[in-house]
Amino acid sequence: MHLHLGIRGLVRRFVFTASCLLVLTALDATAQNSNHERREWNAPIPPFRIVGNVYYVGAHGISSFLIASSGGLIVLDGGFPETAPLIERNIRALGFRVGDIKYLLNSHAHYDHCGGLARLKRDSGAQLLASALDSETLNTGHQLSYGPGQLEAHFPRVHVDRTIADGQQVSLGTTVLTAYLTPGHTKGCTTWTTPVVENGITHHVVFYCSTTVAGNQLVNNAKYPNIVGDYEASFARLRKLPCDVFLGPHPSFFHMDDKLKRRKAGQRDAFIDPSELARFVEESQRDFKLELARQSAP
Numbered sequence: 001m002h003l004h005l006g007i008r009g010l011v012r013r014f015v016f017t018a019s020c021l022l023v024l025t026a027l028d029a030t031a032q033n034s035n036h037e038r039r040e041w042n043a044p045i046p047p048f049r050i051v052g053n054v055y056y057v058g059a060h061g062i063s064s065f066l067i068a069s070s071g072g073l074i075v076l077d078g079g080f081p082e083t084a085p086l087i088e089r090n091i092r093a094l095g096f097r098v099g100d101i102k103y104l105l106n107s108h109a110h111y112d113h114c115g116g117l118a119r120l121k122r123d124s125g126a127q128l129l130a131s132a133l134d135s136e137t138l139n140t141g142h143q144l145s146y147g148p149g150q151l152e153a154h155f156p157r158v159h160v161d162r163t164i165a166d167g168q169q170v171s172l173g174t175t176v177l178t179a180y181l182t183p184g185h186t187k188g189c190t191t192w193t194t195p196v197v198e199n200g201i202t203h204h205v206v207f208y209c210s211t212t213v214a215g216n217q218l219v220n221n222a223k224y225p226n227i228v229g230d231y232e233a234s235f236a237r238l239r240k241l242p243c244d245v246f247l248g249p250h251p252s253f254f255h256m257d258d259k260l261k262r263r264k265a266g267q268r269d270a271f272i273d274p275s276e277l278a279r280f281v282e283e284s285q286r287d288f289k290l291e292l293a294r295q296s297a298p
């Protein structure tokens with residue numbers, strides 16, 4: 001992990017990281033805030049089954065999902081570099097073997113979601129499948145900045161074995177995942193879906209990539225000229241996906257803590273909510289439009 005020393009670098013790192021979730025309000029954050037935020041996101045939590053054969057194996061603030069098929073395991077997202085050992089521990093705690101991971105997938109090539117993939121790949125021997133447009137970042141371990149609020153970040157590079165096209169399916173045993181390219185947050189942002197069966201009922205699970213602006217420059221972005229069109233197409237597309245179980249790269253996206261509490265209190269279907277995706281897209285698009293207006297203002 002390439003550490004950026006100096007307050008300015010640390011502040012920018014904090015702003016980028018936090019902005020996956022929050023608007024850019026933390027410009028006066030200190031170096032301590034940065035480390036604190038990152039440590040908080042990486043706090044361990046016990047792994048658990050979400051629905052069907054889909055498990056949560058991530059940390060408190062950064063997601064990683066395990067899909068256990070009859071033909072082996074699939075892991076979606078690797079967290080920060082330091083999240084990977086925790087993900088591996090969680091996989092073992094559920095009774096699975098890291099060596100049984102056949103495929104590694106990535107929602108998007110930001111270092112808080114792909115930084116741990118190199119270690120997961122090394123320890124499992126799994127193949128990494130990713131969109132062509134996020135593959136360059138993964139292959140080089142170099143995350144470019146797409147706006148003044150973003151940091152150029154470095155993370156352990158990880159070789160993409162096979163690129164995934166829009167609509168492409170990945171099958172393992174009886175499990176089938178479908179990739180939907182939903183660019184904007186990154187150029188190759190990929191939303192994955194899979195149907196799972198529980199008690200004879202099929203539930204459509206959506207692993208939402210992200211549609212936050214996260215410091216991206218929306219106006220006159222020479223490195224990403226079609227960024228606004230991409231976001232808008234992604235919003236239109238995402239709201240049409242069938243979704244009973246809404247999941248995302250940060251647990252806060254899908255109110256994980258709240259659902260776990262409700263489940264503990266006896267609501268067994270706390271993670272099933274067919275209206276959640278539409279609500280999330282609507283809110284995210286509203287935030288996007290506000291940010292676009294702000295950046296477009298003279």
Ligand SMILES: [Zn+2]
Nearest residue numbers: 020110210214
């Ligand atoms: Zn991100």
